[in-house]
Amino acid sequence: MTSRNTVPSFEVETTSAPISDADRERALEQPGFGTQFTDHMITIDWSEEQGWHAARVQPFGPLPILPGASALQYGQQGFEGIKAYRHADGSVWTFRPERNAARLRATAERFYLIAPDDALFVESLRSLVAVDHEWVPQPDGEKSLYLRPFIIGTEQFLGVRPSKTVTFGLIAGPSGIYVGGLGNPVNVWLSEEHVRATIGGTGEAKCGGNYAAGLGAHAEAKTNGCQQTLFLDAETRTYVEEFTSMNVLFVTSDGHLVTPDLSGTILHGITRASLLQIAAEDLGMTVEERRVSVTEWRERVADGSFSEVFACGTAAVITPIGTLKARNFDIPPARHTGGEVTQALKERLTGIQYGHIEDTRGWMVKLRD
Ligand SMILES: Cc1ncc(COP(=O)(O)O)c(C=O)c1O
Numbered sequence: 377m378t379s380r381n382t383v384p385s386f387e388v389e390t391t392s393a394p395i396s397d398a399d400r401e402r403a404l405e406q407p408g409f410g411t412q413f414t415d416h417m418i419t420i421d422w423s424e425e426q427g428w429h430a431a432r433v434q435p436f437g438p439l440p441i442l443p444g445a446s447a448l449q450y451g452q453q454g455f456e457g458i459k460a461y462r463h464a465d466g467s468v469w470t471f472r473p474e475r476n477a478a479r480l481r482a483t484a485e486r487f488y489l490i491a492p493d494d495a496l497f498v499e500s501l502r503s504l505v506a507v508d509h510e511w512v513p514q515p516d517g518e519k520s521l522y523l524r525p526f527i528i529g530t531e532q533f534l535g536v537r538p539s540k541t542v543t544f545g546l547i548a549g550p551s552g553i554y555v556g557g558l559g560n561p562v563n564v565w566l567s568e569e570h571v572r573a574t575i576g577g578t579g580e581a582k583c584g585g586n587y588a589a590g591l592g593a594h595a596e597a598k599t600n601g602c603q604q605t606l607f608l609d610a611e612t613r614t615y616v617e618e619f620t621s622m623n624v625l626f627v628t629s630d631g632h633l634v635t636p637d638l639s640g641t642i643l644h645g646i647t648r649a650s651l652l653q654i655a656a657e658d659l660g661m662t663v664e665e666r667r668v669s670v671t672e673w674r675e676r677v678a679d680g681s682f683s684e685v686f687a688c689g690t691a692a693v694i695t696p697i698g699t700l701k702a703r704n705f706d707i708p709p710a711r712h713t714g715g716e717v718t719q720a721l722k723e724r725l726t727g728i729q730y731g732h733i734e735d736t737r738g739w740m741v742k743l744r745d
Pocket residue numbers: 457618619620621622623643644645646647648688689690691
């Protein structure tokens with residue numbers, strides 16, 4: 377699909393029934409993750425004839441969608457996850473939004489949808505933060521405003537073909553630590569039956585179906601006392617790919633940072649890419665993007681040469697991995713779980729995001745003064 381990329385002006389309808397100051401303060405105090413939403417949302421419609429149009433900031437609430445819409449019937453949709461961070465001077469910033477915009481367009485391409493260009497994507501973040509800035513938490517305890525852009529095919533028909541109309545939406549909610557935390561390693565379950573992605577499939581796309589397909593394994597993980605699932609490659613069931621919603625990284629005792637390469641089945645994590653760059657440029661580490669087998673994980677934790685194992689993503693930031701549990705074996709936590717390198721990487725990344733460390737790479741984009 378082709379897109380007409382003029383940035384439409386946003387019509388703004390503010391809510392007549394905002395959440396009370398006291399309830400908002402309570403939400404900001406203990407944001408959790410993904411359960412509380414701000415007062416407003418954005419929708420922008422797209423059609424072949426009109427391009428992007430009807431850009432609206434409006435009260436948060438149900439979306440009008442026809443029951444036969446392609447998003448509901450055939451899963452023609454995609455989404456993103458990005459955060460807004462408050463700095464000490466009160467200004468609000470976001471991190472590498474052009475990367476999220478590009479990934480949403482890549483997802484759109486995979487599903488024959490359409491997604492905004494960088495300018496419209498960032499303008500939508502700005503427009504929502506403009507009305508809901510009081511929902512951006514003070515930066516204590518790593519709080520932020522989690523923003524969820526999404527695209528849905530809205531045309532109603534039951535023949536399988538791409539929708540001729542699309543809606544881009546943006547909702548947001550305050551967020552705290554998603555899972556784990558430096559002193560709280562996450563135990564993970566090895567999915568031996570279900571895979572997440574295969575070459576030529578949709579693993580690189582950020583689409584709801586990938587997550588829905590992982591929910592069976594997630595239930596298994598929960599039953600086994602784990603919070604996340606680790607998926608293996610579909611062909612050999614040997615190599616580590618990624619977790620439910622995070623990429624995986626290994627620190628070696630001789631200063632290497634090892635992570636599965638982007639082989640066509642793994643989400644191109646923006647946190648992953650940023651950490652690899654920080655590790656190489658700021659910490660002088662050697663970065664290895666290559667296949668890592670479960671056997672290598674097991675043997676190198678046992679001999680101490682994998683000294684730290686951690687996961688990363690926008691929601692989780694960085695969290696150490698504890699035990700990997702499988703049907704017939706466990707891999708215990710690495711010797712220095714949550715150790716020096718995990719901490720240094722987290723400090724540098726969040727330092728840039730919250731404005732304590734100078735952003736020398738132009739990663740931060742201001743959303744509000
Ligand atoms: C499957 C999966 N892998 C990795 C990530 C991490 O990506 P990012 O760092 O861009 O948030 C996410 C989160 O979006 C994810 O859902």
